[in-house]
Amino acid sequence: MYHAPEFKQLSEEIRSATATDVKKALTASRLNLDNLTALLSPAAEPYLPQMAALSSEITRTRFGKTTQLYAPIYLSNYCTNRCVYCGFSADNRIKRKCLTLDEAEKEAMILHGRGFQHILLVSGEAENAVDVEYMEAIALRLRDKFAAVSIEIQPMSTAHYRRLFLAGITAVAVYQETYDRNLYKKVHLSGKKTDYNYRLETPARVAEAGMREVGIGALLGLSDWRAEGLSIGHHLNWLRKQFWSTAFTVSFPRMRPATGEFEPLQTVSEKNLSQLIFALRLFDQDVGLIVSTREEARYRDGMLGLGPTRYSAGSCTAPGGYGDSNADAEQFSVGDHRSLEEVCEVIRKKGFDPVCKDWDRTFQVMAS
Numbered sequence: 517m518y519h520a521p522e523f524k525q526l527s528e529e530i531r532s533a534t535a536t537d538v539k540k541a542l543t544a545s546r547l548n549l550d551n552l553t554a555l556l557s558p559a560a561e562p563y564l565p566q567m568a569a570l571s572s573e574i575t576r577t578r579f580g581k582t583t584q585l586y587a588p589i590y591l592s593n594y595c596t597n598r599c600v601y602c603g604f605s606a607d608n609r610i611k612r613k614c615l616t617l618d619e620a621e622k623e624a625m626i627l628h629g630r631g632f633q634h635i636l637l638v639s640g641e642a643e644n645a646v647d648v649e650y651m652e653a654i655a656l657r658l659r660d661k662f663a664a665v666s667i668e669i670q671p672m673s674t675a676h677y678r679r680l681f682l683a684g685i686t687a688v689a690v691y692q693e694t695y696d697r698n699l700y701k702k703v704h705l706s707g708k709k710t711d712y713n714y715r716l717e718t719p720a721r722v723a724e725a726g727m728r729e730v731g732i733g734a735l736l737g738l739s740d741w742r743a744e745g746l747s748i749g750h751h752l753n754w755l756r757k758q759f760w761s762t763a764f765t766v767s768f769p770r771m772r773p774a775t776g777e778f779e780p781l782q783t784v785s786e787k788n789l790s791q792l793i794f795a796l797r798l799f800d801q802d803v804g805l806i807v808s809t810r811e812e813a814r815y816r817d818g819m820l821g822l823g824p825t826r827y828s829a830g831s832c833t834a835p836g837g838y839g840d841s842n843a844d845a846e847q848f849s850v851g852d853h854r855s856l857e858e859v860c861e862v863i864r865k866k867g868f869d870p871v872c873k874d875w876d877r878t879f880q881v882m883a884s
């Protein structure tokens with residue numbers, strides 16, 4: 517079982533790192549958690565250009581010139597949790613919708629027609645709307661149409677993840693939101709999500725179920741982003757030791773405007789986000805790093821080749837939003853509104869290769 521280090525202590529360790537620690541990290545051949553601590557520190561800020569250059573070099577060596585592309589499909593905005601920062605929170609008076617199986621397939625086929633081969637099925641956390649049977653039925657419908665079908669829904673048991681894996685789901689993303697245990701209690705007011713430990717143990721249950729890929733991350737804008745980054749590093753380090761054959765990704769969702777009154781508790785600038793991405797790339801050379809359409813086009817274009825390996829594109833965060841442009845009740849408003857083709861064009865212009873299919877289901881059949 518994974519035990520997260522004390523958040524406040526991580527925060528203090530980061531702030532005590534010196535320029536000497538940073539230089540040591542920049543010349544280390546294999547980085548440890550002490551090196552990551554230094555790279556996330558304020559002392560590392562003057563070294564951002566060196567971090568960017570190293571991150572770029574490692575990313576090209578490990579991933580070539582590729583940038584993977586995917587799109588999310590929001591299945592449902594019903595949620596039984598009350599998370600103060602989210603537009604789908606049970607408290608918010610929004611129009612609720614859960615797609616039928618036919619509607620979900622229709623949304624998926626719209627994205628298929630636009631060229632997507634990797635989709636991420638997202639929903640609020642309400643088992644009476646989206647349960648394992650519903651997800652299994654959707655997976656069985658879509659498994660032969662897409663190269664990769666990932667999910668980001670409520671945490672489940674290992675047995676349920678196994679069922680979904682056998683039905684065709686290839687990856688699961690579950691973000692801790694914040695590794696700051698004290699703050700976690702304050703921003704998750706009610707519902708199953710109030711159980712910090714159950715959520716923390718979810719990535720291990722996903723890996724135990726045999727999923728090909730597990731995504732972790734923290735919502736940036738709640739607590740100290742540096743300590744969130746180091747917490748992710750600790751979690752990733754532990755997961756890698758337990759599940760050597762599983763692929764891992766890290767996402768960096770920065771808070772966006774959403775329904776409700778909530779304002780981010782911390783400011784996380786683009787410079788901060790870049791430092792976090794470079795530090796994690798240097799720490800774990802093989803981890804997939806995802807930057808979604810929460811970020812603006814200008815930033816995403818600038819980060820191409822510098823560390824991130826996967827971008828979402830042409831995204832809509834309202835259930836049914838691809839087929840119905842009037843669909844409302846988005847989870848958050850996106851920062852990059854370009855289509856897949858427009859994003860691909862920029863990727864190509866910058867000398868990189870957009871990749872819509874990086875996996876074939878045949879491998880999954882072999883694994884199961």
Ligand code: SF4
Pocket residue numbers: 595596597598599602603604605606639640641709
């Ligand atoms: S963050 Fe997730 S669990 Fe929390 S209210 Fe939003 S959809 Fe529900």
